Amino acid sequence: MAVIVRAGAAPLWWAGLVAAAAGAFVPGLTGRRIGLLTGAALFIVTGAVVLLARGGRYAELARGTTRAGRGDFLQDRAVTVRVWRRGHRWWLLGAFVVAVASSFALPGAGGLVLAGAGAGLWAKAVRIGQRERRDDVLYWVRTDWAGHGSPVAKRVQGHRTTGPAAGDAAPGGARRRRR
Template sequence: MGRGGQQSLARVTVIVRAGAAPMWWLGVLAAAIGVLIPGLTGRWVGLYAGAALFVLSAAVVALVRRRRYGGWGEATSRAGKFDYLQDRAVTLRVWRRAHLWWLVGAFVAAVGVSFAVPIAAGAALAGAG
């Protein structure tokens, strides 16, 4: 050890992208399942609504998170002598394990909504990713 407390420093880009891949793929999978379900509104309405929600959710996430990511980028500093850095794979694994139930819940909700409006919620989830 040494003087100074142990501190961890995570890379901002790793944390930002940690949730993107599982959210994207779960959204695509939920949309694919939604294609198989006719739903209340029909597949074409769900497809058009899903395309609109994909673009809208991607834009909203980009605008809302931009300020947060900018703050993280400004707050970063050079790692000190007694800091320890995690590997990218470790950071990804820790983030995904901590948020597993949120990802599963979003996937189940997107598949559930497919019974009413097919494809739409899965596309929105993919757009958020």
């Protein structure tokens, strides 16, 4: 489950930083200083909103987990990340273009909003990872329920659990380090 959350964090973070850097070179209508200060405030607000969004649904599904059975199809981390990013590439590209274009009004602010969303998703994945470590399990969403969407969408009827050594993901959705 944390893999799906974390899959969008890196593209949003890097696209946001590139858009903010590009926007810093544009004087804009409000000026660079006001644009970047506004962007910094929006970075914090966006990160907090993304981190806290749908927290109740995550907790509800985490409380009602069941052990993954033989009939459950759970895919590897790399496949999940690839599928999510391919399914959302046009949204990510559109968000990047809008962030760069918004720099003509408020330099750098749009890019920092994107970066804040990426940081919020990363923090949410870390929070899920803390719960996974505490419960000594990995939470999974069945592939047929999640599709390209959210791990807490209405289609998701519950989460599955496996032991912490299952699959190629560490708690929190990071790559498992092989020793």
